Amino acid sequence: MQQALRNPDLSIILVNYKTPLLIIDCLHSVSNYTSGLTYEVLVVNNDPDPSGQSAVLNAFPQTRWIEMGYNSGFSRANNRGIAESTGRLVLLLNSDTLLVDNVLKRCADVLDSRSEVAAVGPMQLTREGKVHTEAYDGFSQLRRYFYIVPGSGFFKRLLHRLLPDNHYSDPNEVDWLIGSFIMTRRETIQKAGGLDENFFMYAEDVEWCWRLGKQGKILLLRDAFYVHLEYGSSTDYQERKVTHINRFKPQMHVSNLLWVRKQYGAGAYLVLIVHYLTLIPIIFGWKIAVNLLKLQNPFSELANQREFARQVGIFLRFFWKTLFNQKGFYKI
Known part of the structure; x- marks a missing residue:
């Protein structure tokens, strides 16, 4: 007791x-x-x-x-x-x-x-x-x-290295x-x-x-x-649909990016942001090319890609605060 x-x-x-x-x-x-x-x-x-x-x-x-x-x-x-x-x-x-x-x-x-x-x-x-x-x-x-x-x-081996x-x-x-x-x-x-x-x-x-x-x-x-x-x-703060590219829960990943910035510095944080920004045209271009090869509307079935772009937009809302490690409440 x-x-x-x-x-x-x-x-x-x-x-x-x-x-x-x-x-x-x-x-x-x-x-x-x-x-x-x-x-x-x-x-x-x-x-x-x-x-x-x-x-x-x-x-x-x-x-x-x-x-x-x-x-x-x-x-x-x-x-x-x-x-x-x-x-x-x-x-x-x-x-x-x-x-x-x-x-x-x-x-x-x-x-x-x-x-x-x-x-x-x-x-x-x-x-x-x-x-x-x-x-x-x-x-x-x-x-x-x-x-x-x-x-x-x-x-996977490259990331481990x-x-x-x-x-x-x-x-x-x-x-x-x-x-x-x-x-x-x-x-x-x-x-x-x-x-x-x-x-x-x-x-x-x-x-x-x-x-x-x-x-x-x-x-x-x-x-x-x-x-x-x-x-x-x-x-309440989690996305329910998970795919390979949309694997992140936005509130969770805003916090994860803040942790990377605090522990590993601005360079490590910027590498991740550039990685996500670079992926947007790649995943859209890949899906459009697949649609064309299938003789489909090139702009069909892009919901997954749009969701990823939306999530990156959420991360970017906190970009300057995170980059400069500013005090605040990192809440979506």
């Missing part, structure tokens, strides 16, 4: 945006499986609907409810929770997660016993209980995904942890800084782990698990 202590071992921070029932399920799993450490729960509310507060507090009255007053996104809400929390350890936990064992104590023990570790998290399970094998944990894995190239082995993965002697060490579960020390946050509040949603966890990683190792425990349902408020 949750302990009501002034200075608990762990502060668990969840962000609410239209997910009070998910939060209740998550907190039931925390309560059922967690032992051996004291903790507090802080829910930071981004949702203008007031009904979530009563639902969560009726189920878990010791929860601390913090109002942001607007949809402040992931970074700002979590930073507010961190600022108002009191635990020596801090956990960012998504509302759409479920614990399956005493993984909080396991991660806390790692941080308490290994001073060289800056942050730790477990492996993700799908709602069916399978290990989530498609989750990225390397910076270069993400960067390679941002390039839209033919699927042949040549281009240009953007190689980091390799570590510790099999659990990674570049970054997904923001649905990141546990770290308060003192590490004080040294590395909180989440970057320019990010509205997505990629803030990657950028934060980059700074946390300067304070020590980032560990992904390969034999520890939690369920990530991936069913929350984020669907």
